[in-house]
Amino acid sequence: MDSRIKERLEAHLASSGLRRTRQREVIVEAAFATDDHFNAEDLLEKARKLDRTISRATIYRTLQLLVECGLLREVDFGRDQTYYDPNFLDKPQHNHLICLDCDRVVEFEDDNAALLHDCITRRLGFHPQMKSMRIEARCDELARTGFCPHKKEREAAGKN
Amino acid sequence: MDSRIKERLEAHLASSGLRRTRQREVIVEAAFATDDHFNAEDLLEKARKLDRTISRATIYRTLQLLVECGLLREVDFGRDQTYYDPNFLDKPQHNHLICLDCDRVVEFEDDNAALLHDCITRRLGFHPQMKSMRIEARCDELARTGFCPHKKEREAAGKN
């Protein structure tokens, strides 16, 4: 596990007057053991392999904590559960274009997007530490025909 | 109520093989009677004043329908319920910058954002019919001090 993870967590706990607990250690261990995306239930299962007493509520609370201190990112586009990405410390951008009809998500990188992101966040008094942008649109096909061809594909694939 | 609303709904129903029902009429009537944002429970209450038999499930299903055909927009940033905006047919942009810590939402317009939006959506094979962009960032203060000053304000104001 990347050593920056525990460092950043420690720093956040210290600066917020929060405490190191066995449960938090175990959950972080489970969350960052691999680079895979996971949801709350996955994490509960993994964490309980290390400590069978971990409760569901603590999982949800710790997930919130890890999102707050910038170690996890929520990725929940078009699915019924919230998923988490434990592997984005070094990725400079996380831009998504989302089809409003079929929930298809297209990830993209774009230099102009990065520039614009900086520019707008600064102008509005924000700090552009975490580059992320989300655009909603409709498929060409959807606009022309009123029906998104990816919708059926995705439903067939059981994505919804 | 803007006559384009019923027109667009009719068109969507017809093109998708869906049916006109008393419940849908009533719910649309209730949703677009005013320009205010509302949530599912608000709408259920309003709709039941016109027809006491409307069920909660039908409200949720009709909300989905109205979002699909572009008559409603979901606005759920940083609140526990999903809210809906019935008044955006003519607004060219809906851009939001969101503080990752306190969930403060700043609406902005920006010509470059509009251009970039067009450019990216076209490049990825999408149709930029509905301009909307969502950027996540952190307050300057949060980045400097590790604490967002708006967080307490918002909590005091009961926004969360």
Added chain:
DNA sequence: TCCTTTCTTGCCATCAGTCTCAATTAAGTT
């Protein structure tokens, strides 16, 4: 070591939203 404070946890109730299913109803056909 014991004590105090305050954060944290597990349990369970609750909440918003979705799903299932049988009964109903719109819309087209005869």
Added chain:
DNA sequence: AACTTAATTGAGACTGATGGCAAGAAAGGA
């Protein structure tokens, strides 16, 4: 009008996630 079909509805079970609360535990001081 009667019939057929497929969409739609209401009721209630269910799901993912959150909130309240009393018991437990971390951190610091005496």
